Amino acid sequence: MAVLRSFGLGASVARAALGWIRRDQRAGALERTNFHGRTVSLAGGPALALGATVGAVAGAPDIRTAAAAVTAGMTSGSVGFYDDMAGNQPAQKSVKGFAGHLGALREGQVTSGLVKIVGLGAAGLAASALIGSKRTSFLGRTTDVVLGAGVIAGMANFVNLLDLRPGRAIKAGVAIGVPVGGGVAAGTLGAATALLPEDLGEEIMLGDAGANAMGSLLGVALTSRTGTWGRFSALAALVALTAASEKVSYTKVIQDTPWLRRVDELGRRPA
Secondary structure: OHHHHHHHHHHHHHHHHHHHHHHOOOHHHHEEEOOOOOEEEOOHHHHHHHHHHHHHHHHOOOHHHHHHHHHHHHHHHHHHHHHHHHOOOHHHHOOOHHHHHHHHHHOOOOOHHHHHHHHHHHHHHHHHHHHOOOOOOHHHHHHHHHHHHHHHHHHHHHHHHHOOOOOHHHHHHHHHHHHHOHHHHHHHHHHHHHOHHHHHOOOEOOHHHHHHHHHHHHHHHHHHOOOHHHHHHHHHHHHHHHHHHOOOOHHHHHHHOHHHHHHHHOOOOOO
16 A cells, blocks of 8 residues: 555656646746657656655655655756756757766866766765665675665666657666565656656656656665665666667667567657
8 A cells, every 4th residue: 555655646746746847937948859850848857856756755664765765866856957958058969978078077168967977976875875784894884885876876877868769768667666666666656657648649758857867766766675786786787788878779779679669669659
């Protein structure tokens, strides 16, 4: 019942937040053009971040995990939203990838993408430290916190990498969150699935705000339910998947794999 309550609360808050944001007189500033050339709204990002954080907190098993969910969800959503807005400027849009942001920094330019990278790392470290470790030695606890930080920040980045087509990031979030289980994942998925119809219908997009928040909260859920080897395995997988994205296009892999293509296109508005 607790899992269902957190799922429902996350969904309710996300739906309410989406309606409120879309009715705001400044909502026009959130409009973007997607890959089909259709006008969509970034309102889905902050709505998901808020709903997922509230749902995750409601489903947290203890106060430390709840604090970790607030830290990860709201920080990731905030720096992601900042990148969504500031990164739309021409001077910022030309800078791509971690190397590109570091190169811009060497030239004296602090990009919105770099702010997001630092914010995600700090949020992951703080959230992981709040979750803590069951190991007794200082080295063991430190190792667990560092691994957890990598999982939380890495999951935020990975989900964001998938947010290139309508509904893809949310579907991936469900595939990750359901096996993880627990109230934190349930609250996160409640908010995400509540916005799936508008995402698939190309009315909204998650942007960095929504994708980063969803990913970081799923990272919190995974970190809070695993020990050293679970965190290490998850981090190793995330590192491998992120490194692979630098060499191959996930979109091309999905298009070239029939069953992945069918899942990816399920429920999506026709081109």
